[in-house]
Amino acid sequence: MHKKLALLLLMLCPLPVLGAAGDADIERLMPLSLEELVEVDVSISTYSKQQMSKAPSVVSLVTAEDIRATGATNLMDVLRSVPGVYVKQNLFAFRPLVTLRGAPGNNVLLMVNGTPMRDLLWSNGIYWKGLPASIIERIEIIRGPGSALFGADASAGVINVITHTAAPIKHSEAGLRAGSFDSQAGWLRHGGSWNGLDVGLTAELSTTDGHRPTISPDRNGNTGKANYEWDNQDLRFSLAGGHWRLLADYQRQDDVGTGLNGAGVLDPLNESDSRQYGLALHYDNPGFAPDWGLNAVARYRDVKYSSGNGFITLAPPTREYLDAAERQAGLELSGLYTGLRRHALRIGGGAAWNETYGVQQINPPNPAFPIPEQSRRDLYLFLQDVWSLADDWELTAGLRYDEFNDFGSATTPRLALVWQSSERLTSKLLYGEAFRAPSYQELYFQTASNTPNPDLEPERSRTWELAFDYLASDRLKLGLNLYRFKRTDLISGAGGTFQNVGSFTVRGLELEARWQATPSLQFAGNLTLLDQDDSPGEDVNVPDEALHLRMDWAFRPRWAWDVQAHWFGRRSLPAGDPRDELGAYSLVDTTLRYRYDRNWEFAVSVRNLLDEDAHDYSSRNLPNNLPLPERNFYAEVRYGF
C-alpha cells in the first residue's frame, strides 16, 4: 500500500509543462470558416468536467471516449474505477452490487436517462448485470446524498447513465467482440432523420458462459463449478423533434445461470430469465415563457422475472419456482424561473407508482410464505434555488417532500455553498439529508429467517462534505473530498423481525488527480479511504482503502494504449465469523487500440493481466468465498460510419 501511495504522490508532483495540449485544438479550428465552425461537434470531455467541478455536488463524469479507451464492456467495468465505489459480486447469479462510500447498494440510486432502475421485489432486478458499454454516452455519478432532487434510495449517491439517443447520435458504429469464457457480442448504433425528426437506434446482443469458478466446497460440502452463463439483448430506440423526445427500450436476459442459490448451494441446472421494457416521453423547453423554462417527463416501465427451470432448495433437495412482474409509471413536471435577479428557482412535483403483478410461486418446502402482490405510490414536491450571492459565491438550497402510501413521508433538505476561490480553485461546503425506503421484503415478505414489519420507518442519513477542485496547471487537475456520512434508523433483520435499529457513521477521503503529461500521454488516479465505525451497520465486505491508477498513451499515430491498475484493501468479516479476513488484491487491465483508417478500429484487451487469485466476500456458507474471474482476453473490431 505504501509503495502505491508513494507512486500516486510522485504522480501529483508538479512537473515541467512541455507544451499546451489545447493549442492543437485552437490551431485546428482557426482555419475553419464560420459555417464550418457551427458544424463542429462539442466533445463532452474537459469542459463538461470543468462545469461539473462547479456543480453543487461532488460529481464524476465518465464519457463514451473514456469507456472506449479502457475497453470496458459493461457499466460495471466503468464504475469499478470511480472513487468511493466498490462493485461487490453476489454468489447468486454473480450479480454486481454497487456499494458507495461504505453503504450497500440499496443506498445508491441507479438511473438510466433519469429513470430509476430499482424495482420493488429485487431492488435492481434479480438477474440484472449492468448495461452494455456500447449504449452508453456518459455516466454521471453524484457522490453524496441525492434525495433532495431524486427522492428515495439516494443516501450514498446517484448514478445516472445517459445512453446514446436521437440527435446526439452523430457517429454511427457497428462492432463485434469475442473473448474468454466463450463470450461474443455485437452492437450497432445509428442516428438519422425521418420526416424532420431525429431518430436513434442502439442494439447490443451478447452471450457468455461466464467464468465458471470452482466452488470448493459449497454449503452442502459439494465441489463443482458455478454456472454463471447468460445471454443479453438490449435494444433502444429514440425519436426527437422540437422540444420532445421519446425513448423506448427493451432488455432481455436469457439462460441466466444462477450458479448457486442464495444459501450457497451449487445449482448446476438453473437457467432463469427476465425481460423489461420502458417508454419515456420528455418535454424540455428552456424558453417556454419569458423567464420560465419547462421540463416534463412521463414514464412507464414493465419488468418480468422467471426462475426458469426452478431454483434448487436447501433441504430437502427439490426445486421451487417463482414468476413475478412489476409495472411502474411516473410523471414529473418542473419549471425553472430566472426572473429574479441572481436567482434560478426550480419548482416541481410528480407522482410515481409501482405495482407487482403476476406473482406465481411453487414453493414446496415453504408453502406458508407466499409473496403478496402490493403497490407503492409516491407523491412529491421539490423546490431548489441557486442563488448567486456574489460573483464568486453561489448558494444552492433545496427541499423535497415525499409522501408514500405505505410507510409515510420524508422531507429531505440540501445546502451547497460553492466558492470560486480563485481562477484555479473551487471550494464547496455541502450538507444533505437523504432516505432509503424500506424494501418490499422488509415490509411484507415472511421468509424462513425474517418476519416483515409494516411499521418500519425509512433509513435516514446526513452528510457533510468539504470538496476542493484545483487546476494546478493547464495540465494537472486535483480534487479532494472529505466527508462524514451518518445513517440512522438502520433497518436490520438480525433479530428475526425487521426493525429500525442504531446508526452507522463513515468518515471518508477521496483524492483525485489527472495529469496531461504530454499531448499524447495522460495519467489519472484516485485514492479512497474510509473510516467506518464498528457498529453492526458496517457493510463489512467493502474495503476501507482503494487505489486506481490509469495511463493513456497514444504512443504512435493511430495507436492508443490504456493501462489500469486497481488495488483494493483488505475486507473485514462480520462479528462471529471465524475465518481470516479477506486480503487485499490488485487487478491490472490493459487495452491496445489501433485505428486503421477513419472507418475501421481494432482493439485487444486483457483483464486481470497478472492472473490475481481474487475473491469477493461471501457468507460462511461458502467457506472460501467467491472467486473472481481469472485472466481473460477480448478482441474487438469497430466500423464507424
Next chain:
Amino acid sequence: MRLSRSFPRCIPALLLAVWLPDAAATEEAPEPALRAVLFYNFLKFADLPANGSSDQVLNICVAARDPELLTAMGRLRERPLRSRRLAVRAYEAAADCDAIYVESRARWQAIVNGAGAPGALTVGAYAGFVDDGGIIELSFDRDRSRFDINLVAARQAGIRLYPQLLRLARRLID
C-alpha cells in the same frame, strides 16, 4: 429460450449483412477551444467603433472565471485581426474593452450596473443574454454551437455586423 441462446451467436453474420455507408468525417473539439475560436470569428465579421484602444491593438476582455475557458481565450493573444493584433485580459472595467466575453448573468449585471459596455461587442454564454441587452448569445444545442444576435443592441453600440454572421444566427432581434 433456446432460440434466444442461438440468436446472439449469429451476430457476426447479421452485422456484416448491414449496409454500411461511406464514412463522413465529423470534426469534434473541446468546448472552450470552440468558444474561443467562435469569439474570434465574431470579431472578424464586426466593424467596431474606435473605443479607446490603439490602432494596433484590439482589446478583448473576458468576464469569466472558468480556468479552461480563460486558457483557451488566452491562446487568441497576439493573433492578427485585419491590421490589429489581439490583447486578451480578464475583465476589470469596460473602459478599454473592444469586445467582452461574459460568462454569467451575474457578471453581465455587474457590468451593466457599472460603466456598461459602450461600443464593445458583447458575447454572452448564458441563456437570455440577448434579452438582457447583450449583442451575441452563444449557446450549444445538441452538441453544436448556436448563436442569437440582438441587432438593436449592436446598433446602439455603433457596431456593424456583417451579413455572413447574421445569416447564420438562429434568432435575430431587430
